[in-house]
Amino acid sequence: MTMKILIGLLATVLLAISSRDAPAAQAERVGVIHLGGAFSTVVDGLRAGLKEQGLEDGKQFSLDVRDLKGDAKAVTGTAQALEQSGVKLIFTVATTATTGAIEATRNVPILFAVGTDPVAQKYVKTFAQPGGRITGVQYLAVDLVGKRLEILKEVIPKLRSVVTFYNPATAVSVDGAKLARAEAQRRNLKFIEREVKSIDALNNDLNGLKTGEFDAYLYVADPMIASHAERIVDVARAKKLPTMFHDQVLVARGGMASYGQSYFEIGRRCAKYVRQVLNGASPSNLRVETMDDVELAFNLDTAKKIGVTIPPNVLARAAKVIR
Numbered sequence: 001m002t003m004k005i006l007i008g009l010l011a012t013v014l015l016a017i018s019s020r021d022a023p024a025a026q027a028e029r030v031g032v033i034h035l036g037g038a039f040s041t042v043v044d045g046l047r048a049g050l051k052e053q054g055l056e057d058g059k060q061f062s063l064d065v066r067d068l069k070g071d072a073k074a075v076t077g078t079a080q081a082l083e084q085s086g087v088k089l090i091f092t093v094a095t096t097a098t099t100g101a102i103e104a105t106r107n108v109p110i111l112f113a114v115g116t117d118p119v120a121q122k123y124v125k126t127f128a129q130p131g132g133r134i135t136g137v138q139y140l141a142v143d144l145v146g147k148r149l150e151i152l153k154e155v156i157p158k159l160r161s162v163v164t165f166y167n168p169a170t171a172v173s174v175d176g177a178k179l180a181r182a183e184a185q186r187r188n189l190k191f192i193e194r195e196v197k198s199i200d201a202l203n204n205d206l207n208g209l210k211t212g213e214f215d216a217y218l219y220v221a222d223p224m225i226a227s228h229a230e231r232i233v234d235v236a237r238a239k240k241l242p243t244m245f246h247d248q249v250l251v252a253r254g255g256m257a258s259y260g261q262s263y264f265e266i267g268r269r270c271a272k273y274v275r276q277v278l279n280g281a282s283p284s285n286l287r288v289e290t291m292d293d294v295e296l297a298f299n300l301d302t303a304k305k306i307g308v309t310i311p312p313n314v315l316a317r318a319a320k321v322i323r
Contacts, residue, residue, distance in 0.1 A: 027062040028278050031082035031108075033101055034093035036069040037227035038263055041249045042093045042113055045267025046274065053275045061088075061278060068097075070199050070227035075100030083108040089277050091270065092136075095172050096223040098123065102134065109283050110134045111273045113266050115141025115221055116172050118288055127288040135283040137269050139261045139291045141221040142176045144246070146183040148259045151296065152216055152244045153187055154314050155257065161190040163214040165202055165232070166222040168195045173222040180220055199228055206235045216242040229255075240306040248297035248320050256308065258297045266291065295319035 032043055043065055047057065055061055064087060068074045079101035082090055089109040092098040098112040102123065110133060112123065118138055124130035153159050164180060166173035177193055184191035192214060196202040202225065217236055219225070225232070229245060233254045236243045245251065246260035273286055297320040298310055315321065 027057075027059055028088040029086070030061055030063050030274060030278075031079075031085075031087040031090040032063050032065040032093075033075060033078055033082070033090060033097045034065075034067060035072065035097060035223050035227040036067045038229055038247050038249055039093045039223075039226060040067065041247065041263040042267035042270075045262075045264035046091065046270055047267075048264070049268035049271025050274060052268070053271050055271075055275060055278070061274070068227075070224050072096045072100065072224065076104040079104040089274065091274065094223040094226070095121065096170065107133070109277050110136075111270060111277065111283065112136035113139065113270050115139050124288055127290070129284070130286065130288060131284050133283050135286045135288055136273060137266060137289045137291060139266050140294065141246070141260075142172055142179060144260055144294065145176045145180045145218070145220055148244045148246075149180060149183045149187070149189070149218055151257070151259055151314065152218060152242070153189070155310055156216060156242060156308065159189060159215050161192060161215045162218045163192040163194060163216075164218050164220045165194045165196050165205060165225055166220045167197055167224050169197060170222055170224070173220060173225075176220040176222070180218060196225075199224065202228060203231070206231060209235060209239050209241070211239045211241075213239075214241060216244065219243075219245045221246070237302060237305065242303075242306060242308050248295060251297045251299045251302075251320070252322060254299065254302055256299055256302045256306065257310075259294065261291055261294055265293075298322070 066078045075097050083105045089111060090101055091111045092101045093113050095114050095116050098114050101110055113136055118124045123134050166177055181191050194205050196205060229250050230253055233250055237254050243255045245255045245258040247263045248258045251258045276286060296318045298318050299322040303310055
C-alpha cells in the first residue's frame with residue numbers, strides 16, 4: 001500500500017470521526033412579538049409556511065414567541081430583550097408591535113405583518129426597495145371597514161345603530177373609526193363609538209352592555225381590541241348582538257360574520273421572508289408584499305341563536321360558512 005493511499009485512508013477516518021463527534025448546528029432563534037388573541041393565528045400560519053419552505057422547527061429555526069396579551073407598553077422591553085439575547089430576526093404582527101420593535105432595537109432585522117402603509121409609517125423607503133433592516137407583508141385593515149358596514153346592512157336590512165370599541169390613542173383605530181363614521185352617515189345609521197384606552201375599560205363597557213341596546217357590533221381595526229376580540233364574541237352571543245369582525249377565526253369561535261383577510265394566510269406569506277433572512281438575505285432588498293385577497297365568512301349557528309337570518313344572496317358570496 002503506497003503512502004498516498006495510507007494518507008487518503010487516514011484522512012477519511014479522521015473526517016468520519018470529526019463528523020460523528022461534531023455537535024449538530026443550532027437552530028436559529030426567531031423572536032415573535034404579537035398582542036395575543038386572534039394574532040396568534042398569524043403565528044400558526046408562519047409555522048405552517050416555514051414547514052412548506054422546507055424548514056423544520058427545532059432544527060433550522062425555533063420561534064421565541066412573546067404573546068403580550070394586549071399590553072402594547074410591553075413591546076419596547078420585549079424587543080430589546082430579544083435583540084440582546086441574540087435572535088436572528090424579530091417578526092412583528094400589527095402596527096403597534098412593529099413600531100415599538102423598530103424604536104426599541106438597533107441592528108436586528110425586523111419582518112412585519114401590518115395593516116397600514118409601511119412607507120407612510122416610515123418603516124421602509126419604498127415597497128420595491130425597503131432600503132433598511134425592515135420588510136414584510138402589508139394586509140388590508142382600515143380600508144375594509146366601510147365594506148364591513150355595507151355587508152352588515154345587507155344582512156340586517158332594518159339595521160339602525162352600530163357600536164364599536166377602539167383605543168383613541170392608536171392612529172390606525174382613529175382612521176378606521178373615521179371611515180366607519182362616514183359610511184354610517186351615508187347609510188343613515190347611528191354609529192356609537194366607545195373609546196377604551198385599556199383592557200379594563202373594554203371589559204367595563206362590555207359588562208355594561210344591555211340586550212337590545214344596539215343593533216350590531218362592527219370591528220374597527222385596533223390591535224388591543226383584536227387581542228381581546230373573543231371576549232366581545234362571548235358577550236355578543238350572550239346579549240344576542242350581531243357581530244361583524246375582520247378574521248374568520250373569530251367566526252369559527254362564535255362571531256356572526258367577518259370580512260377581511262385570513263390571519264393564517266398572512267403568517268404563511270411571511271414565511272418566505274423568514275427563510276430568506278435566515279439564509280443570509282438582507283431585508284433591504286426584499287420587496288414588501290401587499291395582500292389583496294379578501295373573504296367573507298358566516299357562522300349560521302350563531303346567527304340562528306341570536307335571531308338573524310342571513311339573506312341567501314349574501315350567503316352565496318361567502319368563502320366560508322359554519323353551520
